[in-house]
Amino acid sequence: MAKLRPEQLSQALSKQLAPIYLVSGDEPLLIQEACDAIRQAARSTGFSERELYHADNSFEWGQLLAAANSLSLFAEKKIIELRMPNGKPGDKGGKALIEYAQSPASDNLLLVVTDKLDGATQKSKWFKALDEAGIHVQVWPITPAQLPRWIGTRLQQAGLRADSSAIDLLASRIEGNLLAAAQEVEKLKLLAHDKVVSYELMASVVADSARYDVFGLADKALHGDARAAVKTLHGLKTEGTEPINILWALTRDIRSLVQISLAVSQGKHFDWAAKQAGVWDKRQPLVKAALQRLKPAQLQQLLRKANGIDKAVKGMRNAEPWDELLDLILNLAGVHSLHPNNDRLALKM
Incomplete structure (x- = not known):
């Protein structure tokens, strides 16, 4: 399984769609956006149906294999999305994932979403089985030192320009919450004249944030x-x-x-x-x-x-x-x- 960072995913999706994607990490926004990108790329190639499963303690793993083998009444291709928060499928789940990975159907795309996976989990048989069949998008936390650069890139992607003092102000305000940063950028898109974000504008936006934060x-x-x-x-x-x-x-x-x-x-x-x-x-x-x-x-x-x-x-x-x-x-x-x-x-x- 090729390991990709979130910023590498878009280019990889434009070249070829893998049969299996495993998205793991502890940054909700980056996890959500990676999954959105995969779904969008899949839909553009005919995967018009999506089945969602939550692998909690009561999950029947036979459902995963049944979904893979069943014909859709509404679409020729479908996305099978498996939410597995703790990254621990257990013996039954591990066997089901291994069986799926050994012969993934061309009309299915499996998207597995988990929290951060530790080293021991990445040595497990089920992970290695997926490793041979698909792509692992590994989401790492944005550190305080990396946050200003991440915000600057986000502003550029939104068509905005901001000086370093404005970026530093937003970084200190949101303190690592990328979702909050993304929401502030969306707000700035509506308020920034000539697409320029000054320190004064950033300060006013920050001050006007929710009364109860x-x-x-x-x-x-x-x-x-x-x-x-x-x-x-x-x-x-x-x-x-x-x-x-x-x-x-x-x-x-x-x-x-x-x-x-x-x-x-x-x-x-x-x-x-x-x-x-x-x-x-x-x-x-x-x-x-x-x-x-x-x-x-x-x-x-x-x-x-x-x-x-x-x-x-x-x-x-x-x-x-x-x-x-x-x-x-x-x-x-x-x-x-x-x-x-x-x-x-x-x-x-």
Whole structure:
């Protein structure tokens, strides 16, 4: 399987369409855009139908092979899209993927979407089987140092020109949330005269962003200000903010806390660990305060809770995402709203 970066995908798709694509990583926007590009290229060559499957614990893997072998009533070619968030298909799933990869049908295109795959997973038999039959689009996080350049490229693609001070301002505002950056660029396309983005225009756009912002919510929770965090969450809900955007910011911070906590427990200095986790200097005091309040076991529980909310948002769990986000924020802020045993029970629902 050829390994491609997202920016290499468009050229590869223009040359030839592979029978299997595996898209993996932890950047929601880049994952979404890579999948959109693959679907668009497939549709342009006659793949007019799409079947979507979520590989959770209850997924029947026979459905994948049945979909591959069944004739479509509405189209000659179809996209079979498999969402496998944790990248762990298990024994049955691994066998099904291997069987599919051994003889992919020409009238099917398999698109597998997962979170970041670790080294052990990339040595598995199912991964190697896909490796021989298709293309792996590996999405890496954009580091703080890379972010200004990424924003500059995004502005250029939108037909805009901006000076470095304006780009740096936006980078400091969105702090790694590529989806937020993309939304601001779309806003600038409507506001920029002569396609030029000055520092003054960028400052006004940033100032006019949502009254209740996602990052302010995360900061309040890290600070332990539960009352303010809950108020901000209600404000975001009223303004129509999508739950997945809030979850993205909270999960990013929880993962950073887990990473830093582990490094510190191994004797690493906090400043070094925070830098390795991509935490901006001005947010390090917030993170340090949260780590003093939250124990490693609590952080792991928060991470499991966030995963459960992700499934609820995607319709894979029967739960209300906004209620679950409220509970996550309270616990992140230090208010233990649920006993761990009850929480584990809730995540099974």
